[in-house]
Amino acid sequence: MFASNLDTPLVYLKGVGPKRAELLQKELGITTYEQLLHHYPFRYIDRTRFYKMNELSEDMPVVQVIGKISTKEVIGEKHKKRIVAKFTDETGTMELVWFQSLKWVEEHILKGSTYIAFGKPNLFNHSFSISHPDMEMYPRQVGVTGNLTLQPIYNATEKLKRIFLDSKGIQKLIHHIIELHINEVRETLPNYILKKYKLISKKQALLYIHFPKDTFTLQQAERRLKFEELFFIQLQLLHNKQMRSLKFKGALFNTVGDKINTFYTKVLPFELTNAQKRVIKEIRLDTQRGIQMNRLIQGDVGSGKTVVALMSMLLANDNGYQACMMAPTEILARQHYHSIASLLNNDLAKVAILTGSTTKKQRTLLHQQLELGEIDILIGTHALIEDKVKFKNLGLVVIDEQHRFGVEQRAKLWRKNNIPPHILVMTATPIPRTLAMTLYGDLDVSVINELPIGRKPIETKHLYEGQRLRMFGFMKQEIAKGRQVYIVYPLIKESEKLDLLHLEAGVEQMRYQFPLPDYQISIVHGQMRNADKAYEMQRFIDGKSQIMVATTVIEVGVNVPNASVMIIENAERFGLSQLHQLRGRVGRGAEQSFCILMSSAKLGPNSKLRLETMVKTNDGFEISEIDLQLRGPGDITGTQQSGVLELKMANLAKDQVILQEARNTVIELFEQDAMLEKAENVLLKNYLEKRRRAIAFDKIS
């Protein structure tokens, strides 16, 4: 038999035969009673609200009307055959129409009786009709689950609907399960947690999520199920983190030695911001505890992450360890190498670079020097993680722009030393707190939420197409001051050809406004050969061209400090985070920088909000929060692989408070009962054990 009745396969449920069971599995991935119980409604319809016929309007999604069937007739032949009934209340008359199940309608919908009809009203020839209305006797029958005021609506696919497993059909099945088995639903959360957060029991929650008595019970059910969902994610993440720290010892960086001291007092050309100081301190504390550090630094473009990384690497050096830093592209690796090497002047530490274009001869030498410990800091691309690259004693790995490095690649790094090196991941893509807690919940997160002082915030303006001449005038003025300008066009796969035409038309207009020989224009887009792109890019970097017209291919991290104007065409077509990234290409030099968002005059509410947000703030974190509200987590980098999107109930854009509660609960839990040995936590211990076995099993099979 099955461990519990809820594990019973659906074939055994009343109303489900082999065919329905098979389709439920195929279409919704549901095979057991338990899984069907966890198939939640995606919305509810308020069935306490009734409309009079004279209140109907065409834009109403669904309505309930009480009326009497005054006539009923069969019209048409064969496949055009239908039943049309006149449905009347004291304010007017409408039509109800059926094309299918005519026999049922003949027998059950009776002339002269009063019903509640429910469905989408359509307007035709000045009169309303509903086709295939849901019909209920009026007054309403009281069912097993009490008076239904909020009708649950379930996801069902076309195939399921064809075998009558539409929303109503699914509701019926769930009703059966609840009637027979609701008492077998077991609690998953310890009692003291339920009490502390005033959560209803699992059993009640499942009952109310499917058959809410009213909005209050529905809210209670939702809160309980959201909490549970987020709680178990946090439990797993923080458990993993704890296990890792028990399993892996970390290199001890106890000494703040000569290198870092000299750098700080003599070399560093500026004062660190408070945020930078705070993060360095966090890293210092992490690396003195004897456990391996796994820390993520989030900091907007220009917040000064590199120097934090450098000081951490010097700290490693001071304690007799080597350090390395990985960048996602060759350009970025070179940039880091040059700025770090020139700061250190080969004096404080020996710095080297390794990328795909390092020659074989250089490589051989480098490998030797690394193994002998003659190189202190190695900077490079993913060429660093090749197995051939061995260190004498690697203590710290810095990964810049983490999104492009997978778990596998990171694991490779770990194996480069007996004690796995400390890991510092840096990202310039601010992500909202709720997402960070979930995506990176097993890492420690530091935030550099402050730009160096004296940085002039980029001024952002939104101009409409009609103001284009103003934009050109402004460009001329800035170029006359010696500055350079980016103009970015959207280009997406679906409308690639048209997009390129727009870009070309734009360039045409530009040449008219900015004639040769006074102005040079560089053009870069995805359809050009790499060599041509590089050539055009270089002309701009060297200051030979003043204007760079490009699609979004312009490399992340490209640094042209003299470029101080970013113009984004059709800005309404870009997402917020992309606009923010593009804007980050300017504001890198001493000059006041500008961003101009060009858009058509007609904007939808979301586009408008995006552009307004850009004008209002330069703060990447604020922008990421609004982005999450607008788009949901699905479109935000990093979420795709993370399982965040499989959340059934919780919504990371909306449920920040519950998420924080869930995380705090788990943190407290591990503080008080690290190994989950207390009797009150046995449910949680069992949960983790079950998961561990499931994962182990997955690996074998």
Ligand code: ADP
């Ligand atoms: P990002 O966080 O985008 O990687 P960088 O580390 O490249 O930023 O720093 C951007 C610029 O700011 C660099 O030129 C760097 O030297 C400078 N910088 C970093 N920290 C400070 C500071 N505290 N005061 C002044 N300038 C700073």
Ligand code: MG
């Ligand atoms: Mg950087």
